Amino acid sequence: MHFEFSEEQLMIRQAARDFAQTELKPGVIERDEHQKFPAEQVKKMGELGFLGMMVPTEYGGSGMDAISYVLVMEELSKIDASASVVVSVNNSLVCYGLEKYGSEEQKQKYLVPLASGQKIGAFCLSEPEAGSDATSQHTTAVDMGDHYLLNGTKNWITNGGTASTYLVIAQTDPSKKHHGINALIVEKGMPGFTVGPKENKLGIRGSDTHSLMFTDVKVPKENRIGEDGFGFKFAMKTLEGGRIGIAAQALGIASGAYELALEYSKQRKAFGKTISDLQAIQFKLADMATQIEAARLLCLKAAWLKDHDQPYAQASSMAKLYASEVAMRTTIEAVQIHGGYGFVKEYHVERLMRDAKITQIYEGTSEIQRIVISREVLK
Numbered sequence: 001m002h003f004e005f006s007e008e009q010l011m012i013r014q015a016a017r018d019f020a021q022t023e024l025k026p027g028v029i030e031r032d033e034h035q036k037f038p039a040e041q042v043k044k045m046g047e048l049g050f051l052g053m054m055v056p057t058e059y060g061g062s063g064m065d066a067i068s069y070v071l072v073m074e075e076l077s078k079i080d081a082s083a084s085v086v087v088s089v090n091n092s093l094v095c096y097g098l099e100k101y102g103s104e105e106q107k108q109k110y111l112v113p114l115a116s117g118q119k120i121g122a123f124c125l126s127e128p129e130a131g132s133d134a135t136s137q138h139t140t141a142v143d144m145g146d147h148y149l150l151n152g153t154k155n156w157i158t159n160g161g162t163a164s165t166y167l168v169i170a171q172t173d174p175s176k177k178h179h180g181i182n183a184l185i186v187e188k189g190m191p192g193f194t195v196g197p198k199e200n201k202l203g204i205r206g207s208d209t210h211s212l213m214f215t216d217v218k219v220p221k222e223n224r225i226g227e228d229g230f231g232f233k234f235a236m237k238t239l240e241g242g243r244i245g246i247a248a249q250a251l252g253i254a255s256g257a258y259e260l261a262l263e264y265s266k267q268r269k270a271f272g273k274t275i276s277d278l279q280a281i282q283f284k285l286a287d288m289a290t291q292i293e294a295a296r297l298l299c300l301k302a303a304w305l306k307d308h309d310q311p312y313a314q315a316s317s318m319a320k321l322y323a324s325e326v327a328m329r330t331t332i333e334a335v336q337i338h339g340g341y342g343f344v345k346e347y348h349v350e351r352l353m354r355d356a357k358i359t360q361i362y363e364g365t366s367e368i369q370r371i372v373i374s375r376e377v378l379k
Helices: 007-024 028-034 039-047 066-079 081-101 104-115 174-180 231-265 279-307 313-343 349-358 366-377
Strands: 121-124 140-143 147-158 165-171 181-187 193-198 209-220
Touching: 007 039, 007 066, 028 349, 039 081, 066 081, 066 231, 066 279, 081 104, 081 121, 081 147, 081 165, 081 181, 081 231, 081 349, 104 165, 121 147, 140 165, 147 165, 147 181, 165 209, 165 231, 174 181, 181 209, 181 231, 231 279, 231 313, 231 349, 279 313, 313 349, 313 366
Parallel strands: 121 165
Antiparallel strands: 140 147, 147 209, 165 181, 193 209
8 A cells, every 4th residue: 555645646736735825815705705706716727727637638638647636626625615616516527527428529529628727617417306316307308309408497506607518417208217317518608598696605605606597498419428318327427526526625624624723723822821732622633633634545545446447436425425524523623723713704714614514415415425335335
């Protein structure tokens, strides 16, 4: 077993760390306060190659491995989870699905600009009545011969207003249930496609989350990904990799809060000494550090399995389940260590606590992760 990172992996981690400190940190509180999408920062992340990290260079990507992706996600998420979720969705849910299952024509037309950061993508699975139960798709794609007629509503779509390319999961043949679902590539601007208002969220407030409405949208047949009826399998396979990204995001939120709490504990004085000298605080820090390290190893194992083309569904679900729960526990304790200062925005930890919650919900709730894990261990 080798726990060392390669020189390239260390370099990309440092690049992400430097970018987070110099580009994401200034203005992050204001963006959160005003729900401002980090458009300028996302453009720069695209220029750095962060939006198509695992896509081969011939398709505009950086040609890196999943471990590098985890390292970048952790560093970005320490500072701004609203920015890092753009990286996660574009890499794991959009670029991966197109690279793995798209046709050559689809890759040239859509993957290249997405992987190179020229455009942003969105993954459209959730609906008002189909979140955790992804088989209950009410969005329909009726086969009209040379095109599909798309109707329905999608909810909670990250990058909903800023994306230009949308991977939409829709039901074509209800009699076949999940075997009758297709994945379609929809472009912004197609007649009948409208973007709803931005959601006013608890956390990741800078992230661009919208509902999408489709009314008789004509989607060309060549925009279907894979064979007829492949959509549900496409969504599930794509989400397996997506969970690595969100697990790494949760890890970053946790480690960012821990680093702030550790630094603050060495500065704050109470009862004639720094609070880091108090055993009550020392034990909190010890638990935080141990749980974060365990979460990090779960994330890296899932990424390693993916890099080596080994089954990683169970590993990615374990990583997301555990890292998201560590993120919640750690951020709550970080606020506690800061005391009253933790309750105000300028110290960052209250924002990290709010951001942490979504990692237990999106791309499969903690309850869904337990279903996935239990099915795997019971096989």
